Amino acid sequence: MFFTCLRRELRRRGKAALVVASGLALGIALVIVVNSVSRGMSRAQDEVLQSLYGLGTDMSVTKAAAPPSKGGQRPRFRFEAKDDGSEDTQSSDLVMTQGFATLPASTVTEVAGQKGVSSAVGGLSLDVVKVSGQFTRGRIRQDGGEQRGGPGGGPGGGPPARIEGGGADFDVNHYTVYGTDVTRPELGPLTSSKITSGRGFRTSETNARVAVADAAYAKEKKLEVGSTVTIKDVTYEVIGIATASSGDAAANLYIPLKQAQTLSGEKDKVTTIYVKATDSQQLDTVKSAIQKNVPGTTVTTSSDLAKTVSGSLSTAAELATGVGTWLSAAVLVAAFLIAGLLTSSAVSRRVREFGTLKALGWTSGRVTRQVVGEAVVNGLAGGALGIALGLAGAYLVTAVGPVLQAQLGGPLGGMGGPVGGAGGPGGGRAVLGGGPGGPGTTSLEVALTAPVSATTIALAVGLAVTGGLIAGAFGGWRAARLRPADALRRVD
Amino acid sequence: MYELRGVTKRYVRGKDAVQALDGIDLTIGDGDRLVVQGPTGGGKSTLLQMLGGLDRPTSGEVVLDGIDLASLSEARLTRVRSEHIGFVFQSFNLIPTLTAQENVETALVPLGVRAAERRARAAEALESVGLGERLTHLPGEMSGGQQQRVAIARALVKRPKVLLADEPTGNLDESTRDEIMDVLERMWKEHGLTFVMVTHDSALARKASRLVTIRQGRITVEENTGA
Ligand SMILES: Nc1ncnc2c1ncn2[C@@H]1O[C@H](COP(=O)(O)OP(=O)(O)OP(=O)(O)O)[C@@H](O)[C@H]1O
Ligand SMILES: [Mg+2]
Numbered sequence: 001m002f003f004t005c006l007r008r009e010l011r012r013r014g015k016a017a018l019v020v021a022s023g024l025a026l027g028i029a030l031v032i033v034v035n036s037v038s039r040g041m042s043r044a045q046d047e048v049l050q051s052l053y054g055l056g057t058d059m060s061v062t063k064a065a066a067p068p069s070k071g072g073q074r075p076r077f078r079f080e081a082k083d084d085g086s087e088d089t090q091s092s093d094l095v096m097t098q099g100f101a102t103l104p105a106s107t108v109t110e111v112a113g114q115k116g117v118s119s120a121v122g123g124l125s126l127d128v129v130k131v132s133g134q135f136t137r138g139r140i141r142q143d144g145g146e147q148r149g150g151p152g153g154g155p156g157g158g159p160p161a162r163i164e165g166g167g168a169d170f171d172v173n174h175y176t177v178y179g180t181d182v183t184r185p186e187l188g189p190l191t192s193s194k195i196t197s198g199r200g201f202r203t204s205e206t207n208a209r210v211a212v213a214d215a216a217y218a219k220e221k222k223l224e225v226g227s228t229v230t231i232k233d234v235t236y237e238v239i240g241i242a243t244a245s246s247g248d249a250a251a252n253l254y255i256p257l258k259q260a261q262t263l264s265g266e267k268d269k270v271t272t273i274y275v276k277a278t279d280s281q282q283l284d285t286v287k288s289a290i291q292k293n294v295p296g297t298t299v300t301t302s303s304d305l306a307k308t309v310s311g312s313l314s315t316a317a318e319l320a321t322g323v324g325t326w327l328s329a330a331v332l333v334a335a336f337l338i339a340g341l342l343t344s345s346a347v348s349r350r351v352r353e354f355g356t357l358k359a360l361g362w363t364s365g366r367v368t369r370q371v372v373g374e375a376v377v378n379g380l381a382g383g384a385l386g387i388a389l390g391l392a393g394a395y396l397v398t399a400v401g402p403v404l405q406a407q408l409g410g411p412l413g414g415m416g417g418p419v420g421g422a423g424g425p426g427g428g429r430a431v432l433g434g435g436p437g438g439p440g441t442t443s444l445e446v447a448l449t450a451p452v453s454a455t456t457i458a459l460a461v462g463l464a465v466t467g468g469l470i471a472g473a474f475g476g477w478r479a480a481r482l483r484p485a486d487a488l489r490r491v492d
Numbered sequence: 493m494y495e496l497r498g499v500t501k502r503y504v505r506g507k508d509a510v511q512a513l514d515g516i517d518l519t520i521g522d523g524d525r526l527v528v529q530g531p532t533g534g535g536k537s538t539l540l541q542m543l544g545g546l547d548r549p550t551s552g553e554v555v556l557d558g559i560d561l562a563s564l565s566e567a568r569l570t571r572v573r574s575e576h577i578g579f580v581f582q583s584f585n586l587i588p589t590l591t592a593q594e595n596v597e598t599a600l601v602p603l604g605v606r607a608a609e610r611r612a613r614a615a616e617a618l619e620s621v622g623l624g625e626r627l628t629h630l631p632g633e634m635s636g637g638q639q640q641r642v643a644i645a646r647a648l649v650k651r652p653k654v655l656l657a658d659e660p661t662g663n664l665d666e667s668t669r670d671e672i673m674d675v676l677e678r679m680w681k682e683h684g685l686t687f688v689m690v691t692h693d694s695a696l697a698r699k700a701s702r703l704v705t706i707r708q709g710r711i712t713v714e715e716n717t718g719a
Contacts, residue, residue, distance in 0.1 A: 353585075356579075359546055488537055488658060
């Protein structure tokens with residue numbers, strides 16, 4: 001009879017049930033979407049961090065911040081001025097270490113020797129600016145307007161910027177090169193890319209003239225396996241194409257570390273040391289150990305880096321975790337309350353019905369069970385509806401995939417800062433950081449997704465049952481209090 | 493057999509108190525047919541509630557077959573209702589979402605009757621009130637007279653000792669009224685019930701073996717020798 005009554009009630013008075021269910025559904029759908037979007041946010045943040053760091057890296061070590069240099073290392077191009085009418089094309093590659101701050105290679109061993117460090121690998125990030133074209137007379141006119149940088153900002157903002165000075169017709173090309181320790185392929189930025197054609201470095205190729213190109217860059221420059229690239233008069237054979245598994249690639253080109261050191265004239269130097277800790281829960285201890293025992297270094301953990309993420313990504317993440325959580329909690333509480341009150345008022349409207357059943361000898365317990373049963377089924381229906389709505393919402397977010405901007409660096413940036421200028425190699429779409437003293441920010445774009453996890457679904461089902469029970473408690477409390485004499489009440 | 497001694501019922505609502513029943517002494521024998529009359533607000537329904545164990549008196553005893561309903565626990569009182577007392581209400585009080593048969597079945601649920609037997613007995617009871625063809629109809633799909641027949645079937649399906657009816661024809665038109673009274677009379681005879689009915693209909697009252705009139709909570713009993 002329990003199920004007969006239940007079925008009949010839901011079928012014949014489905015509208016009232018639907019109202020209760022929809023309220024719950026709305027709350028539950030909101031929880032699912034907010035939950036999934038937050039998950040998407042943190043995934044996006046992870047992506048951003050991963051593309052800078054590589055997989056498995058717990059922290060990076062860079063040279064400690066030093067006072068901005070007085071332009072001593074400012075890039076300088078040298079061209080021979082030609083007579084008017086000369087058609088000769090000249091080109092010059094300027095190879096700079098990113099952030100102009102390097103550590104001796106011996107630091108890598110020193111860091112590796114610290115307690116809690118599982119492994120440490122050094123790498124050298126280079127910015128290469130290639131200027132080529134015809135130069136007849138006059139000088140390169142540097143347009144500092146686009147530069148956010150301080151004094152002596154590098155040449156033109158984004159590649160390729162054409163500078164046409166008085167009598168000059170030049171192309172300026174900027175790209176990034178990462179010198180990787182080919183003997184240690186398990187750590188470093190290249191781990192966040194997959195070799196999608198050709199091959200990766202062999203551990204024996206410590207000083208070979210081979211390069212791996214990032215897929216996006218390779219496409220732009222029409223590079224493929226077997227092509228050659230020339231950096232500062234040195235020709236490299238492209239042996240593989242690497243595709244960043246998420247976000248942007250760490251660099252445009254990867255070459256063996258020794259080659260990078262030679263190109264930049266930074267013999268036995270590295271810009272960044274990638275560190276893997278033995279215990280990922282002990283990162284702070286390891287960080288302070290390195291900072292104390294290896295002087296002149298700055299250690300940045302992934303959580304430090306996460307704190308420097310700004311831009312619409314972090315705004316959205318804050319929204320999702322802050323406003324989103326509050327909003328869904330508020331809607332849920334409201335939905336629970338409304339479901340409870342509606343159920344209770346439904347019982348009030350059915351006073352005579354339940355009074356009659358009591359007059360017929362139904363116990364209070366049986367009547368209450370009926371009411372609670374109805375409410376729980378209602379709750380589950382609301383849950384199912386809410387899960388459907390929530391999945392649709394999450395799917396929509398993923399399908400639309402709003403693009404979020406993430407700026408890394410900012411407060412910690414600057415010359416020699418741990419992240420910005422001297423930090424990890426910038427992404428493929430990285431905006432070239434300003435010259436010395438400029439705010440060393442890196443900007444990345446990530447598409448937002450809203451992955452729905454099994455935990456989220458379980459949470460939704462739990463909430464549906466809870467909502468049903470709360471509604472049932474309201475209604476059941478009311479029903480239990482009815483007297484059999486209420487059967488005689490005139491309510492119509 | 494009913495034995496009421498000094499039954500009073502006071503309803504207290506805030507500062508107001510209503511003395512609905514004021515020292516009722518009454519004996520009802522097995523198989524009696526008792527008609528209760530009186531002005532509105534006189535206490536007729538209240539008396540029926542006391543007889544049916546729907547409510548407890550403020551003081552006094554309501555003894556049914558040697559058991560004082562006034563002093564029973566809620567659980568035992570519920571059990572007495574489920575086993576021995578059938579109710580018919582003025583406004584039928586059917587569950588609108590259930591079919592005629594399911595409505596009748598609700599009376600057998602607290603007795604723990606198995607589903608198949610429940611269905612069979614409900615069908616049989618509906619047959620006996622002339623609704624054998626309407627088992628699957630909803631209350632909303634039936635006339636008032638038909639609904640009240642379903643209610644009578646529901647009251648009698650468990651074969652109670654007592655049938656209590658509170659203005660069973662109050663919501664019906666004249667022709668249907670006679671029809672329902674005929675059914676009730678037939679049932680009373682067939683089942684050997686103790687039958688207490690509240691009614692405003694004085695024509696019906698004349699047919700009763702005993703006539704009770706309640707005014708302001710006090711009763712006067714007339715023996716009807718002509719019945
Ligand atoms: N639950 C209650 N709370 C307060 N007062 C009540 C309650 N039930 C009945 N009364 C009062 O008790 C008195 C008797 O009521 P009762 O319903 O027994 O009258 P009645 O004779 O059945 O009247 P009617 O012919 O109108 O049905 C009335 O004054 C009524 O207002
Ligand atoms: Mg009455």
